[in-house]
Amino acid sequence: MAPRDTGEDKPDTPLAVEKGFATLPEIRVGVKAFVEKDGEKRKAEILSLQTRRGQPRFYVHYEEFNKRLDEWIPAERLDLSREVEWPVPEKADKKKAHGVQATKAPLKDKNPKRSLKQRLEREISGTPEFASANAQRLQQPSTAGGKENRETVTVTTEVVNGTPKPDDEEMDVDDVAAAAAKAKAAPPENYSVEEEREKLRVGGSMTQNQAEISRVRNLDKVQMGKFEIEPWYFSPYPQEFQDVDMMFICDFCLSYFGDVKQFERHRSKCTLLHPPGNEIYRDDYLSFFEIDGRRQRTWCRNLCLLSKLFLDHKTLYYDVDPFLFYCMCTRDASGCHLVGYFSKEKESADGYNVACILTLPQYQRKGFGKLLIAFSYELSKREGKLGSPEKPLSDLGLLGYRAYWQEVIVDMLMEEGRTEANIEELGSIAAMTTNDVLHTLQNLNMVKISVNHPTGSGLGNSLLSSNAREQKNQHVIVLTDAVIAQREKQKEKDKKVGKHVIDPDKLIWKPPVFTASSRTWNW
Amino acid sequence: MTTRQAGQRFRQRKLSTRQNLQIVRENEIEASNLDDESQRNIPLVKTGVEEGEESEHHLQAVISAAQAGAKASQLYIPTPETNVSLGVQYERLYPHRFQQPATYIRFSSTVEDCIGCPYCMTEADEEFLKKLNSKQRKGPQCTEDEFEQVMNFFEQTSASKQPFASVDNTPLLSFEELAAAFDEDEIEASAQQFAKDIYPYWKTCRTTARHHPLMPTLKFERNVDTDDSDPYVCFRRREVRQVRKTRGRDAQIAEKLRKLRRELEDARNLMHHVKNREFARREQLSLEKKIFEQRASVKEAKRHLGIKGDDEDLINQKPIPRARPPKLDPAIIQRGAMGPGMVPKAPLTIRADGRPPDSDLVQLVDERNRKNADIQNIIQDSMAKHRNWNNDWVDDTWRPITPPMDNESRRGNSFRAAFTESLPTPPPSFSEGEDTNMIDGARTPIPEEEKSALKLPIRYADSAMDAGHGAQGAFRRRTGRSGRMWIDRRGLKRKSPSARDERERERCHYDIESDEEADVYYTDPYDDWNIKYRIAIQASPNRGTHEQQVHAQQRMLEEQQRKLQQVSAMAGANNARAAIPVVTC
């Protein structure tokens, strides 16, 4: 496979974009116009339009902004004094799905050889983002534990060409759904629908390519517990809720209601006071519950619907049976309130220890995310496995994981008396994959090569004592000033606010074992 | 992030993940000693974020801020708002009723178990209910719970009876149809009385909702083409995970299947045998019944005709041991299966069919006891008689007094019969009719019945004793002049004690109870030296010696007796084997 040439492949830069001035009635789905956002003008694509009380409103996606910032805007915020970009001509519209991409990239969608190879590589590589064009890799056995125990790592960028999606426009839908369907045909995507489904069908993936799902949010507001939350993404709650102003979610059973009376009636009957499973961890601050997707189908479905509101890549395409859900709760006099959770495959072929992970928005930026991540690694340690989160990560997911990884690794490197470290050892102590350790070190600019120090002017004596010539051009791990400063600052902050950590002694848990038959027949 | 092109200045090692790397602090080394470009040789690990999103403005801002250093770490990715809701009566909705147990919570009830009646009334329902209750001012008032029960019942019943109502627009169920399905489990009697009043309201609601359920439900797959592209269809069933196929696995599976087949076949055969056995048993029972009836009629006939005797035919006779199979299949013994032929032999008190044992059944224990008693009696008897007979005599050529052989021969020729008259041995044997003129012969009278059974005039040494003494010598007795008796012998070669069969020695080994008597000296009473010795002592009768001789005699007797028991026990073992099935029944 050839390395991806991002410049040419990018569908956003067609050779000729038709530009021109537009009037309000001319604005339609697919048009890109400048929109006022927080005092500045940003280019945004119109994904849907509606007329409410005689006033048109537009659902826009800002370029280079995450979809969670997509929003409905009134006509006033459209800047029609500047030229707009017209959508791809009707010609493409005709064969919507095929046209758009066929012109952009020369796709050999039905090339069986390639797709087979892709599949093989996906099966073989422990972590999919690490596939290689090296044919030798094909002979390497899959390391089910997700351990990438390779002495050296070579890399090429993986390109998985998209194959055209089937024409799925025959639905009878209103304009929002039509826009959603259209969004599905939107270009940027790396996986074909078929491939994606295949992966979902046979694997236990919990994430899905964004283009698969409607891009227009279907809920305006959600009330849960004492919070009012603006959803970030589409979630397939029943279509009836599309029109309600506020959806009510029970804090304990996560049932959903569009009518306040209904919700109050439910609350008067609902007896659940905590997630319906076994408590496996408890400290002064938190409790963790383990829920089996197969045994608690309704609750887990409710949880997935809820979390889909905040996770773009999550898929609800398939059922919850093959997953376990680890739910983090805070306690008060009314019960154990869900703060966040992560799901985990009962048996992950790729060695993932987390499928989806979410801190509910009302509890975000309070350090819960790090505790969730820490807990997931605590489970992996108990299992004796190295773990890594399922990809793709969201932006917030990446930042959360990076922060955790950095803290863990820097702490290990700064341990009293530690003068050397090897990457695999660091990984096995923290139950992290070698790849993730490497990623972190690299991201922090900590792996360097020491050169030109035959006199040993800089490096410590211990290094000198061994063969100095050998040490030339040797990789070293550098604790940079920035990294140390950041760690110190974090420690100070923790001291001030009071840091919560997961205490492994309070985890009462054995890795659950599922019989072969339950694995074979029940998902 | 873009992949940096590697600009190599010199050949570089690859980064090894297993090798120990030196940890250095930035402030401890000179920057010139570090090659920054080295990082370009390390493969750039992907972030795991989708490429399209990786370039997003806010993410990049945070990443570059983080890389710039600690100071800018206050940046974060903006998200839509969340607020504490003002209108919610949180305390009322979520009352304080949680009490944390001391131990970790274990819980397995489902949501359905915990939410009570699944139908929850809406504001519109509430209005309707108020109207309904104001109309029925005198009658009983319908509570919200009852209303929900009725609505839930309507919903559930129509969902189960008309699952496709929303698709094919079948007319709604009439109240009569619904009422016919009333069930105390689902709808209480108190609620049932309002059902008729609520029905029209439910019908209107259902019609307005275009036959969809009133409580919004998730869209599951319905196996139609639009399913795949419908973003609202969720939680599809997963297909069975493909198991990777290998030849070894195939072979393994094939072997398992074969084994399974074999085992099933075995089970089938076993059942077949059991069936046959039961048939046989049935036949046996019917035969037994027939026998019983015919005996009864025989008895009747005898009584009528006044015939006496020959009653043996009227009871079950003891079986002939030889008739039974020499060896039993241990499997059958274990399973307690019992051939029909074995039943009468059962020496235990409880028979397989639960009937009390026939009184004429011979039991091993009894048999053994009887035999032992016989032996004991005979020995005692013989000893008493011997003593009596030998009164005032000194036995200088002591001989063992052995019990008669009749027991053995009666039991069915299991032992070699005594033979020939050509080898008369010295006393204590006696010839029938011959008088007791022998000096030291022990006259052991034989019981009356044995006389008829056993015509042998001479008692020889115990055959058990002789077993293993291969070479038989020849003897002749003749009467010389003036009535002197002579014994001629020829070819008498005795093995020396040391040469005796080791096996035989072994056999006697445990025969002696006392340790002190562990050493048995085999002496040959016919040895010239012994005979001479005995004759020599005869000249000087000595009380002490005599007593010693009596002791020795007794000991010899006991030993022989034990041997006999051994033999009979061996014979009994045959009986015991036959008995086992009955034991395990």
Ligand SMILES: [Zn+2]
């Ligand atoms: Zn609830």
